[in-house]
Amino acid sequence: DADVTQTPRNRITKTGKRIMLECSQTKGHDRMYWYRQDPGLGLRLIYYSFDVKDINKGEISDGYSVSRQAQAKFSLSLESAIPNQTALYFCATSDPTGGEAFFGQGTRLTVV
Amino acid sequence: QKEVEQNSGPLSVPEGAIASLNCTYSDRVSQSFFWYRQYSGKSPELIMSIYSNGDKEDGRFTAQLNKASQYVSLLIRDSQPSDSATYLCAVNSLSSGTYKYIFGTGTRLKVLA
Numbered sequence: 001d002a003d004v005t006q007t008p009r010n011r012i013t014k015t016g017k018r019i020m021l022e023c024s025q026t027k028g029h030d031r032m033y034w035y036r037q038d039p040g041l042g043l044r045l046i047y048y049s050f051d052v053k054d055i056n057k058g059e060i061s062d063g064y065s066v067s068r069q070a071q072a073k074f075s076l077s078l079e080s081a082i083p084n085q086t087a088l089y090f091c092a093t094s095d096p097t098g099g100e101a102f103f104g105q106g107t108r109l110t111v112v
Numbered sequence: 113q114k115e116v117e118q119n120s121g122p123l124s125v126p127e128g129a130i131a132s133l134n135c136t137y138s139d140r141v142s143q144s145f146f147w148y149r150q151y152s153g154k155s156p157e158l159i160m161s162i163y164s165n166g167d168k169e170d171g172r173f174t175a176q177l178n179k180a181s182q183y184v185s186l187l188i189r190d191s192q193p194s195d196s197a198t199y200l201c202a203v204n205s206l207s208s209g210t211y212k213y214i215f216g217t218g219t220r221l222k223v224l225a
Contacts, residue, residue, distance in 0.1 A: 090156075099161070
């Protein structure tokens, strides 16, 4: 089983719908991140959490919200999806020492 | 200026050649540096990490770090077609009092058989 698991892997949704992307990890890491990736723009940070009670906005948080339900679970919500939120979304974890980030398999989201 | 800059490529090299990928970063207090490989539609996977000035070698891969010049590079020796992918440079950078990963936009590498 993967250390960082994202569900769903693919999703097509309509404009205006609420959608939640889920992430769970077995690494035991406190730090979790949500990124989106668009062609030519690299990975951009949406939200990050350093523990259950510590949630922070990244560079592109508008239109998104998150919930850290437990150390192992970090979900991303689009309250009212719009087409320009069509992207590949990645969840990642890391330890607090500044070591490598571990990524989930990604969720390909299409908003029509 | 972007915090982490990479040439988007594509960088094309013949099979067996050395591929040289470069990355510059703007935050002088950055502590940790990483190279990830990403195949199309897949998640990034760590190739190399480097924390101090100099070279670090792992198999066909060598990472080079120069903090004075704020420059980190990745050399791939004996390039193979399977190395064709996008290579992301990442910096663990201090921003607003906490460390976060900042990624470059990636360099697309094509190894020609």
